[in-house]
Amino acid sequence: MSLQVSLQGKNAIVTGSTSGIGMGIAKAFAKLGANVLINGLGDAAQIETERASIETEFGVKCLYSPANMMVGSEVTGMVKLAVDTWGGVDILVNNAGIQFVSPIEEFPDDKFEQIIRINLVAAFYAIKAAIPSMKTRGWGRIINISSAHGLVASPFKSAYVAAKHGISGLSKTVALEVATSKITSNCIAPGYVWTPLVESQIPDTMKARGMTKEQVINDVLLHAQPTKEFVTIEQVADIACFLCSDAASAITGTTLSVDGGWTAA
Ligand code: NAD
Numbered sequence: 363m364s365l366q367v368s369l370q371g372k373n374a375i376v377t378g379s380t381s382g383i384g385m386g387i388a389k390a391f392a393k394l395g396a397n398v399l400i401n402g403l404g405d406a407a408q409i410e411t412e413r414a415s416i417e418t419e420f421g422v423k424c425l426y427s428p429a430n431m432m433v434g435s436e437v438t439g440m441v442k443l444a445v446d447t448w449g450g451v452d453i454l455v456n457n458a459g460i461q462f463v464s465p466i467e468e469f470p471d472d473k474f475e476q477i478i479r480i481n482l483v484a485a486f487y488a489i490k491a492a493i494p495s496m497k498t499r500g501w502g503r504i505i506n507i508s509s510a511h512g513l514v515a516s517p518f519k520s521a522y523v524a525a526k527h528g529i530s531g532l533s534k535t536v537a538l539e540v541a542t543s544k545i546t547s548n549c550i551a552p553g554y555v556w557t558p559l560v561e562s563q564i565p566d567t568m569k570a571r572g573m574t575k576e577q578v579i580n581d582v583l584l585h586a587q588p589t590k591e592f593v594t595i596e597q598v599a600d601i602a603c604f605l606c607s608d609a610a611s612a613i614t615g616t617t618l619s620v621d622g623g624w625t626a627a
Contacts (some may be wrong), residue, residue: 367603367604368394369395369396371395372391372397372606373449374388374391374451374454374455375399375444375453376401376455377401377431377457377458377484378402379400380400380404380409380412381404381559383457384457384458384507387457387598389420391606392419392420392424395420395422396452396453397422397424398422398423398424398425399443400413401426401427425444431479431480434487438488440488441454441495451495451496451502452496452499454489454496454504456484456485459525460559461563462474462477462521463563465570473521474520478521478524481525481526482525482529485529489536493545496540496545497540500544501544502543502544503546504545506529506533506547506548506550507549507552508526508550509526511527512526513530513617513619514624514625518570518571529549533547534547534616537615544611546613548614548617550598550601550602551620551621552593553587553593553619553620554592556594560583587623587624597620
């Protein structure tokens with residue numbers, strides 16, 4: 363990014379960083395000098411290759427935690443791993459997320475609960491575990507990856523919209539509680555970013571709306587995005603870096619939209 367930000371000496375946790383936006387943020391932090399703990403699902407050998415390449419490419423330490431964001435104790439254990447290994451954590455990005463698209467009458471109960479756990483409850487456990495270390499270090503950045511769906515709704519996404527509105531409330535409450543501790547807590551709310559999460563919801567949206575793939579992309583996904591372009595992973599990662607800068611130290615308890623104008627309408 364063009365703004366001068368150094369994260370040398372900082373330790374960052376990015377949940378759900380084996381793919382998509384999370385991976386982009388973890389690499390952007392590493393490029394600025396931060397040690398990063400990556401987390402997420404996927405093929406163990408591929409994740410190890412990714413972890414090792416972050417260390418060699420950026421000259422930082424990179425840890426991997428396989429913690430399942432469905433399980434509170436594993437989320438707490440992930441934060442403990444970073445604190446025990448590095449002596450503390452400075453930056454926490456709650457990014458892990460899943461999506462499921464269905465009319466409410468048919469929405470599977472287990473999917474609803476899974477989405478709330480991964481997209482919202484995991485952030486509670488991670489924030490709760492990370493704040494004591496941030497307080498000890500006298501500095502902290504909590505960044506919650508919300509969505510335009512944290513500000514407005516779309517049909518067939520009841521669990522996701524509920525979780526994203528919820529994380530906005532959690533983020534604001536935490537901001538008030540740690541305001542005098544040099545810790546900020548904010549949400550980034552992207553519009554549609556082309557990642558596996560978006561790609562994978564296309565078949566269900568085709569089914570729910572009776573549309574072709576092209577119609578879903580143009581008439582559903584990009585319909586609400588006035589720029590008619592997908593947001594890039596790098597654009598979201600740069601905002602996360604900005605939130606870690608000194609320039610952003612007075613920005614707390616808010617949501618930064620990166621949505622090509624979606625929520626202006
Ligand atoms: P993605 O599918 O590419 O990545 C999701 C990550 O979360 C992966 O690393 C996956 O392994 C991890 N994950 C999923 N379930 C997990 C679990 N139980 N435990 C641990 N990790 C788990 O998705 P993405 O598009 O990069 O989304 C990242 C975040 O950005 C999500 O919170 C999503 O809601 C948000 N977001 C995405 C978009 C978009 O258009 N892509 C828009 C707005 C917000």
